[in-house]
Amino acid sequence: MAAFINLFSLLLILSLFTLITSQFHRSSTATFFPSLNFSFAATTAPNGGQWTLLQKSVGVSAMHMQLLHNNKVVIFDRTDFGPSNLTLPDGKCRYNDEVLHQDCTAHSLLYDVASNTFRPLMVQTDVWCSSGAVNSDGTLVQTGGYHDGDHKIRLFTPCLDELCDWIELQQNLTVQRWYSSDHILPDGRIIVVGGRRAFSYEFFPTVLNQKSVFYFPFLKETTDPKEENNLYPFLHLLPDGNLFVFANQRSVLLDYVNNKIVKEFPTIPGEKRTYPATGSSVLLPLRLNPAAAEVMICGGARGGAYMKAAKGIFVPASKTCGRLRVTDPDPKWVMEEMPSGRVMPDMLLLPTGAVIILNGAEKGTAGWEYAVDPSLNPVLYFPDEPDPSKRFTVLNPTPVARMYHSAATLLPDGRILVGGSNPHRWYNFTDVRYPTELSLEAFSPPYMDPVYSHLRPSILSVEGPTDNFISYGQEFSITFSLGLYQPVGEYIVTMVAPSFTTHSFAMNQRLMVLYIVSAEQLSTFAYKVTVYAPATANVAPPGYYMVFVVHQGVPSYCVWIRMK
Ligand SMILES: *[C@@H]1O[C@H](CO)[C@@H](O)[C@H](O)[C@H]1NC(C)=O
Numbered sequence: 127m128a129a130f131i132n133l134f135s136l137l138l139i140l141s142l143f144t145l146i147t148s149q150f151h152r153s154s155t156a157t158f159f160p161s162l163n164f165s166f167a168a169t170t171a172p173n174g175g176q177w178t179l180l181q182k183s184v185g186v187s188a189m190h191m192q193l194l195h196n197n198k199v200v201i202f203d204r205t206d207f208g209p210s211n212l213t214l215p216d217g218k219c220r221y222n223d224e225v226l227h228q229d230c231t232a233h234s235l236l237y238d239v240a241s242n243t244f245r246p247l248m249v250q251t252d253v254w255c256s257s258g259a260v261n262s263d264g265t266l267v268q269t270g271g272y273h274d275g276d277h278k279i280r281l282f283t284p285c286l287d288e289l290c291d292w293i294e295l296q297q298n299l300t301v302q303r304w305y306s307s308d309h310i311l312p313d314g315r316i317i318v319v320g321g322r323r324a325f326s327y328e329f330f331p332t333v334l335n336q337k338s339v340f341y342f343p344f345l346k347e348t349t350d351p352k353e354e355n356n357l358y359p360f361l362h363l364l365p366d367g368n369l370f371v372f373a374n375q376r377s378v379l380l381d382y383v384n385n386k387i388v389k390e391f392p393t394i395p396g397e398k399r400t401y402p403a404t405g406s407s408v409l410l411p412l413r414l415n416p417a418a419a420e421v422m423i424c425g426g427a428r429g430g431a432y433m434k435a436a437k438g439i440f441v442p443a444s445k446t447c448g449r450l451r452v453t454d455p456d457p458k459w460v461m462e463e464m465p466s467g468r469v470m471p472d473m474l475l476l477p478t479g480a481v482i483i484l485n486g487a488e489k490g491t492a493g494w495e496y497a498v499d500p501s502l503n504p505v506l507y508f509p510d511e512p513d514p515s516k517r518f519t520v521l522n523p524t525p526v527a528r529m530y531h532s533a534a535t536l537l538p539d540g541r542i543l544v545g546g547s548n549p550h551r552w553y554n555f556t557d558v559r560y561p562t563e564l565s566l567e568a569f570s571p572p573y574m575d576p577v578y579s580h581l582r583p584s585i586l587s588v589e590g591p592t593d594n595f596i597s598y599g600q601e602f603s604i605t606f607s608l609g610l611y612q613p614v615g616e617y618i619v620t621m622v623a624p625s626f627t628t629h630s631f632a633m634n635q636r637l638m639v640l641y642i643v644s645a646e647q648l649s650t651f652a653y654k655v656t657v658y659a660p661a662t663a664n665v666a667p668p669g670y671y672m673v674f675v676v677h678q679g680v681p682s683y684c685v686w687i688r689m690k
C-alpha cells in the first residue's frame with residue numbers, strides 16, 4: 127500500500143512538472159516562429175547515422191524511384207538490358223524487347239516500406255533515363271524514355287491490393303524525351319522540360335486546342351557541342367508561380383504560361399552542374415507565404431571531364447555548392463565547399479529542414495564507367511547555421527558504392543532509401559570495377575538513433591481535413607505524443623513533397639515549414655498543435671504531402687495529407 131502511494135505521488139509531481147513546462151511552451155509557440163536552426167540535438171549525435179541492408183537483391187537496379195502515398199516505392203531501371211534478376215509473375219513476358227526475343231523478367235518493382243517486401247511490375251516499353259511526377263490524385267505520371275518508349279506517357283496508380291501495375295497511355299508526348307525533367311504545376315498539370323536534343327517543353331495533360339509544344343532556346347544555348355552538359359535540367363517551382371530552370375551553368379526564371387523568360391540569373395561559378403557533369407539541386411525549405419526562396423546546387427564536374435573520362439582520365443569532381451536567393455532583386459551565388467568533391471550526388475531535404483548529400487563519386491562524370499572513387503559518406507548540411515564552417519557534417523559510410531544510375535528517396539519515417547548503381551552496360555556482377563547493384567539500403571540519419579527515441583513525437587490524429595482534403599490557408603491540428611513525462615521542447619511542423627528521383631535529381635522535391643497558430647497540452651503525454659496549410663498552390667501544388675512533427679530535431683513518422 128505504501129509503495130503504491132509513493133508511486134502515486136511521484137506520478138503527481140511528474141505530471142505537475144510536465145504541465146508547468148508545457149505552460150511555458152504554450153505561450154512561446156503561439157507567438158514565435160522558429161528559425162530553421164536545426165543544429166541542435168541531431169548534430170551533437172554521438173554517431174554519424176546508420177546504414178542497414180534492407181534487401182540483398184530486389185533483382186532490378188534502382189535507376190528511378192518514387193514514393194507513393196500508400197508508403198510504397200515504385201522503382202524501375204531500363205528495359206533493354208537483357209534479363210534482370212527478378213522474374214515476372216504468371217508467365218508474363220514481353221516480345222518487343224530490343225535485345226531479347228522474349229523477356230520474362232521485370233524491370234520495375236513496387237517496394238513496400240512497412241513490410242520490407244517487394245513485387246515485380248511490368249513496363250511494356252523502354253523507360254531508360256526518363257522522368258516523372260506524382261499528379262494531384264497521387265498517380266505517378268512517368269514520361270519518356272528510349273527508342274520505343276521515348277514518346278510514352280505511363281501511369282502508376284497506387285492501390286490497396288497487390289494488383290495495380292503500369293498503364294501505358296495511347297496519347298504520346300509531342301516530341302521524344304530522353305533525360306528530361308518534370309515538375310507538377312499549381313494548376314495540377316505536369317511540365318516536361320527538355321531531354322536529349324529536345325529544346326522545348328510541353329504539358330500533361332494537354333489542353334484541348336492549345337499549342338502542345340513550346341520551343342525553349344535556353345536549352346539549345348546551354349548544350350556543349352561535345353558533352354551536352356545540360357540534360358536533366360534542375361527545375362524548381364517558385365512562390366511567384368514561375369519555374370526556375372538550371373542547365374549547365376546558367377539559370378533562368380521561366381513564365382511557362384506566356385512562354386517568356388522573366389529573368390536570367392548570374393552564371394554559377396566553377397564547374398558545370400547538369401548531366402553528364404552531374405551535380406544536384408534543391409529548393410531550400412520554404413516558410414508560409416514565403417517572400418524568399420533559395421536554391422542550392424552542389425557538386426558537378428569541370429568542362430572536358432566527360433571526354434577525359436572516356437579516355438580513362440578521371441578529373442576530381444566539384445567541391446563546391448552555390449546558394450542563390452532567387453527571389454532577391456539582384457541575386458548573387460554564395461559559394462561554399464563540401465568536405466570532399468562529388469559528382470552524381472543525391473540531395474534530399476530531411477523532415478528537419480537539413481539537406482543530406484549522398485551517393486556519387488569523387489572523380490569523373492556520369493556515364494558508363496566514367497567515375498571512380500565512390501563517395502561513401504553522406505554529408506549533412508544545416509542551411510540556417512550562421513557559422514559556415516559548422517554547416518557540413520560528415521556521416522558514417524556505406525559499404526556499397528552508389529555510382530551512375532543510383533537513386534535515393536526520403537521515407538515516411540525519416541530514413542533514406544538508397545538503391546541502384548549500374549555504371550556499365552548489362553547486368554554484370556563480376557568482371558567490372560563497380561558491379562551492378564541490386565541491393566536496397568536504408569540510411570538512418572543521426573536523428574533516428576535510439577538515444578533520441580524519448581524525443582521522437584508520434585502523431586496520434588489530424589483534425590481539419592474535409593473529405594481528406596486540406597484547402598489552401600486552412601487551419602488544421604495535429605495531436606502528437608511524446609514519451610510519458612517527456613517535457614516538450616522546441617518543435618516545428620514540416621510538409622514534404624515526395625520526389626521522383628533519378629540521375630541525382632529529386633524532381634518536385636519541396637519542404638514547407640508550417641506556421642504554428644497555437645499549441646496546447648492535452649494530457650501528460652499528448653500535445654495539440656494547430657498550423658496553417660500553405661496559402662497558395664504556387665507554394666504547394668495540389669497533391670499528397672508528408673507532414674512531420676519535428677521535436678528537438680527528431681522527426682515523427684509522417685502523416686499524409688492531401689492539398690486541394
Ligand atoms: C544555431 O545553433 C547553434 C548551435 O547550437 C548556435 O551556436 C547558434 O547560435 C544558433 N543560431 C541561431 C541564429 O539561433
Ligand SMILES: *[C@@H]1O[C@H](CO)[C@@H](O)[C@H](O)[C@H]1NC(C)=O
Binds near residue numbers: 183211
Ligand atoms: C543475378 O542472376 C545471375 C544469373 O542467374 C546470377 O549469376 C547473379 O549472381 C545474380 N545476382 C544477384 C546480385 O542476385
Ligand SMILES: *[C@@H]1O[C@H](CO)[C@@H](O)[C@H](O)[C@H]1NC(C)=O
Binds near residue numbers: 274277296297
Ligand atoms: C503513339 O505512338 C505509337 C507509336 O509509338 C503509335 O502506335 C500510337 O498510335 C500513337 N498514339 C496516338 C494517339 O497517336
Ligand SMILES: CC(=O)N[C@H]1CO[C@H](CO)[C@@H](O)[C@@H]1O
Binds near residue numbers: 552558
Ligand atoms: C564490361 C563487361 O565485362 N561487359 C560484359 C557484361 O556482360 C555481358 C553479358 O553477359 C557481356 O557481353 C559483356 O562483355
